[in-house]
Amino acid sequence: MIKLKQVTKTYETNDSLVKAVQKVDLSIAAGEIFGIIGYSGAGKSTLIRLLNGLETPTHGTITVAERNMNEISGRELRKARQEIGMIFQHFNLLWSRTVQENISFPLEIAGLSKKERLNIVNELIKLVGLEGREKSYPSQLSGGQKQRVGIARALANKPKVLLCDEATSALDPQTTDSILDLLVDINQKLGLTIVLITHEMHVIRKICHRVAVMEDGKIVEQGKVFDVFQNPQQSMTKKFVNQVIEAESSSEMIGNLLNQYPKGKIIRLTFIGDTAEMPLITNVIRKFDVSFNILQGKVSQTHGGAVGTMFVHVDGETEQVEQSIKYIRQQKVKVEVLTDARITS
Amino acid sequence: MQELLPNVKWNKVWEATVETIYMTSISVVATFVLGIILGLLLFLTSKGNIYENKIIHAIVAATVNIFRSIPFIILIILLIPFTKVIVGSMIGENAALPALIIGAAPFYARMVEIALREIDKGVIEAAKAMGAKTSTIIWKVLLPESMPALVSGITVTAIALVGYTAMAGFVGAGGLGNLAFLEGYQRFQYDYTFITTIFILIIVFLIQFAGDYVTSKIDKR
Numbered sequence: 331m332i333k334l335k336q337v338t339k340t341y342e343t344n345d346s347l348v349k350a351v352q353k354v355d356l357s358i359a360a361g362e363i364f365g366i367i368g369y370s371g372a373g374k375s376t377l378i379r380l381l382n383g384l385e386t387p388t389h390g391t392i393t394v395a396e397r398n399m400n401e402i403s404g405r406e407l408r409k410a411r412q413e414i415g416m417i418f419q420h421f422n423l424l425w426s427r428t429v430q431e432n433i434s435f436p437l438e439i440a441g442l443s444k445k446e447r448l449n450i451v452n453e454l455i456k457l458v459g460l461e462g463r464e465k466s467y468p469s470q471l472s473g474g475q476k477q478r479v480g481i482a483r484a485l486a487n488k489p490k491v492l493l494c495d496e497a498t499s500a501l502d503p504q505t506t507d508s509i510l511d512l513l514v515d516i517n518q519k520l521g522l523t524i525v526l527i528t529h530e531m532h533v534i535r536k537i538c539h540r541v542a543v544m545e546d547g548k549i550v551e552q553g554k555v556f557d558v559f560q561n562p563q564q565s566m567t568k569k570f571v572n573q574v575i576e577a578e579s580s581s582e583m584i585g586n587l588l589n590q591y592p593k594g595k596i597i598r599l600t601f602i603g604d605t606a607e608m609p610l611i612t613n614v615i616r617k618f619d620v621s622f623n624i625l626q627g628k629v630s631q632t633h634g635g636a637v638g639t640m641f642v643h644v645d646g647e648t649e650q651v652e653q654s655i656k657y658i659r660q661q662k663v664k665v666e667v668l669t670d671a672r673i674t675s
Numbered sequence: 676m677q678e679l680l681p682n683v684k685w686n687k688v689w690e691a692t693v694e695t696i697y698m699t700s701i702s703v704v705a706t707f708v709l710g711i712i713l714g715l716l717l718f719l720t721s722k723g724n725i726y727e728n729k730i731i732h733a734i735v736a737a738t739v740n741i742f743r744s745i746p747f748i749i750l751i752i753l754l755i756p757f758t759k760v761i762v763g764s765m766i767g768e769n770a771a772l773p774a775l776i777i778g779a780a781p782f783y784a785r786m787v788e789i790a791l792r793e794i795d796k797g798v799i800e801a802a803k804a805m806g807a808k809t810s811t812i813i814w815k816v817l818l819p820e821s822m823p824a825l826v827s828g829i830t831v832t833a834i835a836l837v838g839y840t841a842m843a844g845f846v847g848a849g850g851l852g853n854l855a856f857l858e859g860y861q862r863f864q865y866d867y868t869f870i871t872t873i874f875i876l877i878i879v880f881l882i883q884f885a886g887d888y889v890t891s892k893i894d895k896r
């Protein structure tokens with residue numbers, strides 16, 4: 331659906347050249363939810379704006395839905411853009427128009443009659459769950475509702491691709507979740523390809539199939555979300571993965587735990603994949619004569635399995651404790667025993 | 676009433692009021708259109724915009740600035756040859772129109788430009804991302820989104836124009852200013868000066884009221 335070959339975008343400012351995107355190769359399949367993550371200034375927005383021709387590449391070719399975005403212009407480019415929906419961090423709604431009129435706007439651009447427009451708008455309002463708010467103005471809506479209008483508007487011309495530039499970054503966690511659910515919903519219902527950029531790993535974790543990590547205009551790592559979580563290669567990727575699966579594990583915190591529990595052992599379990607859902611703890615307590623005390627932990631679902639870490643205090647006869655740890659290792663759970671402020675496995 | 680205002684002939688006052696309203700209305704409408712065209716030109720040709728063009732921008736900006744800086748009373752005199760060609764006479768309410776419009780449109784054009792610059796860039800970008808043509812962006816994004824500012828701007832301009840019509844009255848155009856000059860100033864009939872002031876104030880208040888009302892009605896922010 332989307333193919334980028336050696337795409338580079340350089341901005342010329344008064345005194346310097348900014349290489350916002352450098353030699354990016356990317357291939358996104360139809361129906362995929364593809365995430366691009368990176369810190370501020372990594373070039374994510376530039377990359378996504380290249381996809382609908384809001385920016386033109388300095389080098390390279392960009393194909394979206396069989397169209398060569400870097401070659402077309404004028405009427406053809408406008409036509410292509412109608413087939414690529416886009417939603418924004420700050421929603422970018424027309425405040426002078428009602429919800430209904432905002433969603434209708436892309437249909438006016440496409441030249442549909444009033445009656446056709448109304449039918450589609452009503453359908454979309456249902457799809458995004460804004461029934462009853464048709465006549466409201468954006469200023470009368472919450473952030474989450476505004477983004478729903480943004481999504482409905484982006485879907486109006488039945489696009490093949492939906493681009494999301496930090497679509498949830500201005501929303502609170504709960505609203506973020508509801509918007510992400512909506513995106514998954516339309517991805518499944520409409521078979522839409524979604525490209526999503528964000529600086530929050532939990533957004534990637536929650537809905538993306540594949541992810542690319544961007545740093546200084548380059549894609550440093552990409553792959554299936556679950557694989558990247560399981561085995562991050564680059565330090566940048568590790569940082570992002572830790573945002574989600576790491577329970578707080580500063581040496582100070584570990585030191586505190588060790589002081590608090592001088593007896594027994596404190597272990598850190600790292601779950602990857604199906605094991606996280608296994609009733610591991612119950613099994614351990616049944617099989618061995620140990621007490622098993624969860625101190626803190628964080629387990630998250632990704633598309634393809636769960637990942638997470640957990641700190642546990644295991645106490646009992648030394649022999650039993652050793653046995654239980656051995657058992658857990660056999661369950662393909664990574665176990666690290668904490669001795670001092672460091673970790674040994 | 677007759678004792679308080681011994682010299683005032685009401686039909687004269689009324690006639691002058693109608694003339695003032697006539698001059699103001701025509702020039703406000705023309706200023707609105709011309710100012711929006713110039714303002715759009717200034718905005719669209721400015722740096723980073725749809726029709727970025729340094730040369731056109733510089734020419735329009737310079738023209739606007741020059742006409743905005745000429746004191747109105749001098750502008751009328753400067754424009755006498757031009758007015759004679761266009762209107763055919765230097766006397767009467769039509770004679771004031773070219774100067775009124777040329778004096779006010781650049782003033783309003785700057786307000787239009789500022790109003791357009793206040794529009795969120797993201798909204799323009801969203802329209803582009805939807806595949807909108809430039810004309811669609813102008814008619815369906817730029818103008819509607821800046822309308823409250825455009826209306827409050829034209830309100831201010833209209834009030835300034837009432838003042839300009841009075842000045843124009845001093846050099847031969849009709850209206851309340853002309854009446855105040857001929858009857859009040861030259862013939863020392865102070866009651867005429869007083870009553871024309873009152874009528875001008877009423878017109879100004881009505882314009883302000885209407886402008887505020889419309890602005891508040893269309894502002895959905």
Ligand SMILES: Nc1ncnc2c1ncn2[C@@H]1O[C@H](COP(=O)(O)OP(=O)(O)OP(=O)(O)O)[C@@H](O)[C@H]1O
Pocket residue numbers: 341342343348349350368369370371372373374375376377529
């Ligand atoms: N129009 C422009 N002119 C010059 N430089 C630009 C322009 N747009 C972006 N840049 C530069 O390109 C780089 C990448 O910017 P971009 O907006 O793509 O980053 P981003 O990853 O989206 O960051 P954020 O998370 O803050 O939105 C930055 O260094 C930025 O300063």
Ligand SMILES: [Mg+2]
Pocket residue numbers: 374375376496
């Ligand atoms: Mg960005």
